[in-house]
Amino acid sequence: MKKRQGSKVLYVFAIFFALVCLVPVVYIILNAFKPSSELYSATPTFLPRQWTLSNFTEALQKGRFGTYIFNTLFVATVSTIIMVTINTMSGYALAKFKFRGSSIILIIILSTIMLPLEVIMVPVFSVLKATGLYNSLWALIIPSAATPTGIFIMRQYLLTVPNELMESARIDGAGELRIFAQIIVPNAKPAIATLGIFSFMWRWNDYVWPLIAISDPDKYTLQLAISNFSGEYAVDWNSMIAMAAISMVPMLIIFLIFQRQFVQGIQTAGLKG
């Protein structure tokens, strides 16, 4: 009897916190469908009294948010492909080869986890200029493709792939690239999926890199555009809220589909969300 009382209290808390997490998000998404008159009303309602898409169309037409969405999608997709490829390659080298300097390389890679971008953002700006990437979408794609956490999870995962698979392929005369593409990659699929999903989310939500690397409005990503609009003297809340909704809905959907990968990724490698 006592136990059941306890679990009832637990459910009250559980539901309360679920509401605290969900209601603000849902409220903002619903607000994106309200016409100005309701948005700025002194007595707002939770559901729009009159549904409209005008906030979205206005943001896409006047605010050029179509460009920003395209830029963000491009960066997130291409960066994820490059990142998964080169991190799997590095993880493979560190897990399956014995070579001079391997442990030092691993230590250096892992220690950079403790070096946040915020600490090196000033000189990174100089390096981006010197390497000609400044004000190019590639500045958001290439540098961020080499993550220490990505290398780490690929290495840990590939350690569990049996060496016999590679050895028998070598005896059969398969080249190293073929071994990598046809044996290692298929065997690393779960880890690649986890890393890919995280990478896409990181790049989609990224702010500090774009802030340092991009000043040309044609190259803005969604986050950069939203933050710049919020800094304006008279904030156009209609477009802002529509864009906030457009920015978060894809991530929420990705999360609902790939929940399991997120949980595993965090619990095994402490991947930052």
Added chain:
Amino acid sequence: MSTKTTSYKWYQRKQKIIPYLFLAPNLAIFITYIIVPAVMGAYYSLTSFDGLHDPKFIGLKNYVELFTDDPRFIDALLNTFKYVGVTVPLTFVAALGLAYIVVSIFRGKSFFRASYYWPVMISTIVVGVMWQWILGDTFGLVNVFRNAIGLEKMQTLTNPTFAWWTTVFVMVWSRAGYYMVMFMGGLLSIPRSLYEAADIDGANRFQQFFRITLPVIKPTCILVLILSTMQIFKVYPMVVTLTGGGPYNATRYIVQHIYETAFEYYEVGYASAMSVVMLIVVTIFSAINFAVTKGGER
């Protein structure tokens, strides 16, 4: 015979180069965009540099100035300490509480886990926009409610105290779900038999929590403390859209100060010195965490 040995030697030599080739693209990016900037930053911090002209070596002058003649820097740094000191424990407790709820309930586990994790998926920029809309002075819900019950309008994000605590609350709101997942991993690894034995011995819930749960999940606790301290120390994007650092610099934290010093006032050398100080402070925080908790030893 001899051709066979040479080809074998050649094969061996090739095998030695291969791991380096697999590592090459990653290492090239690492060196160019992390190691080189780190070294450059350390050098810049010893120079007077405006980002345009050549840096001029001035020794430790930047550091001396930071700590003797720059109240704005000290304010931002102390404000960040205060922020970390309040937000990290709150995030810790919230995350552990949520993990406890999800692990303990029977029905709707995955629904509640998903709900609590939801805010983590939203970019910090958008999180700031959301809460600015919800809590802002003009259109915010606080004043809608006050209006509805006949109270006067109050200052929300234009009030320094309210704004500061809002940055605390919003950080906890947006990060707790992430650390919750880490705690869940720890909590689920505790064998049920430990609690059953404690039940038989008549230990109550509190005793069980402090004597069994906490000691077993200690390594997770340390990881959460170190990661959340680093994360919360570099709070910036959320503040950009939530308060812009105001009102009256009440929510101005160190990363914003470094960013503006370098990119708005072009004192690149000086800002680099701030970055070095920040790195040292973050490292000390982690080391203290690690030492106090004795590195996860039980």
